[in-house]
Amino acid sequence: MRMLASMDEEFTLQRQGGIARAKKLSSEERSEISRKAADTRWAKAEAEGKILPRATHSGELQIGGLSIKCAVLQDGTRVITETAFMKALGVYYSGWLSTRREESDSGEKVPNYISHKALIPYISDHLNPEDYDSVWYRSEKGTKSRGIRAEIIPKICEIWMDARNAGVLTGETAKAIAARAEIMLRALARVGITALVDEATGYQEIRDRQALQALLDQYLRKEFATWAKRFPDEFYHEIYRLRGWTLQDFHKRPGIVGKYTTDIVYERMAPELVEELEKKNPSLSPGYRRQKHHQWLTEDVGHPALSKHIDNVIVLMRASDNWDMFKRLLDRSLPKRTAANTFIMPGLFDDIEY
Known part of the structure; x- marks a missing residue:
């Protein structure tokens, strides 16, 4: 018993020593230690074949007064952080969302942000089953994150608006979500979601x-x-x-x-x-x-x-x-052509005709 007590005391002393050392570190030093630890974890995951795409650019997307975290991955995929998107819409893991995960007309389990039962008849008009898959990626800070491909955000908004316009959203919470979806969709009608993500993350210069x-x-x-x-x-x-x-x-x-x-x-x-x-x-x-x-x-x-x-x-x-x-x-x-006065988008010159 005394041996066990000594081991507990030693562990407690080590823990206290670690806490004391951590308190002496600056926030920058603690962040650097965390970053190195994350890099070590990801290196191990990559060695084991568990490789996730890495976010090279990240930022805050401002749409109709709503702020949503977004990122561009190393393969060029634009993603919206799923939790941030749900928060912006007002969809929370409570109430109807905590008790059910609805199936689409074709039988697949749909994502949480469209799992309201009243939405089911309208999902297939805008999304395919492969659109339900989340995009898992490594954030710039090294954490594992779940995102939604940016290009399907307008489609999600349209599903909520279709249900609202059909009069099948009876609850005040669901109606409020549909109202936010409309705000978001109207903002995206003026500027495409990809362009907004690129601007918010600073990827625009790289893209150009x-x-x-x-x-x-x-x-x-x-x-x-x-x-x-x-x-x-x-x-x-x-x-x-x-x-x-x-x-x-x-x-x-x-x-x-x-x-x-x-x-x-x-x-x-x-x-x-x-x-x-x-x-x-x-x-x-x-x-x-x-x-x-x-x-x-x-x-x-x-x-x-x-x-x-x-x-x-x-x-x-x-x-x-x-x-x-x-x-x-x-x-x-025929003015002189410079990057500043020439709008260039990926794929624009796939079939170029001067």
């Missing part, structure tokens, strides 16, 4: 950068192609005419023509195209590069875009009396 890189990948080759004539003589004839130059030295064009071409053509085709071309085809000395820029453009996207752009530029040149007039028309009709 990835989409821009995807666009540039379609424009540019990995290796340069053999030279072929891409700029018609008329393009240069018009430059000479608008600048007031004679055509006597047409085949010995001044170096400034190269700068004009960059300004008139490449800077107006796609955002950051010139920067990427400079990396692939740097200037080795003033006025000299190993290849022409157009040799780095792809056959399926880059060259058709170049050809169409040059055609449009020549039309503006023909309509202009002088260089200043041409530049005004050019800046108005």
Whole structure:
């Protein structure tokens, strides 16, 4: 008995010592210890094959005065934290929700946020059974979290509104949930849920950068192609005419023509195209590069875009009396393309037509 008592006393002393040490730590130090412990747990889970996607960006989504936690996972999935979404709607684990988990018309158990019996006839109009699955993920703090895919949030709201409009929601709590669902849906009608999540989490800049890189990948080759004539003589004839130059030295064009071409053509085709071309085809000395820029453009996207752009530029040149007039028309009709003035979304350029 005395041995057991000694062991208890030793355990108590160790516990007290741990508490005392913890009190001496700053909040930042305690957070760092917790983070390392979480990383250790997740590393063990990954080693055992229990891998969950990790949240790379998180934030608070503001919809119609409602605040909901959200995240973007490393695979690009946008999620709304399930508990936060239910709280925003006013759905709590009490009352009817604590006593039943309703089945849909097809027999599957539906999620808690639509398990009100009156909703069942309207679920299949908006959701498929695979939409019922929660998204489990690792939060940025390392905790295991459960989320709802962001794109089905409007559908959930529509289910509640359908039931409300049909007059089958009799309780005041259910009616209040439907009212919040309507507020949420109206807010989402103005701005898409994906765009809101990206803005709330700060993922917007990453998304735009990835989409821009995807666009540039379609424009540019990995290796340069053999030279072929891409700029018609008329393009240069018009430059000479608008600048007031004679055509006597047409085949010995001044170096400034190269700068004009960059300004008139490449800077107006796609955002950051010139920067990427400079990396692939740097200037080795003033006025000299190993290849022409157009040799780095792809056959399926880059060259058709170049050809169409040059055609449009020549039309503006023909309509202009002088260089200043041409530049005004050019800046108005074909402004320089930058990431700031170009709206880029993932998948937008899957079937690009310049």
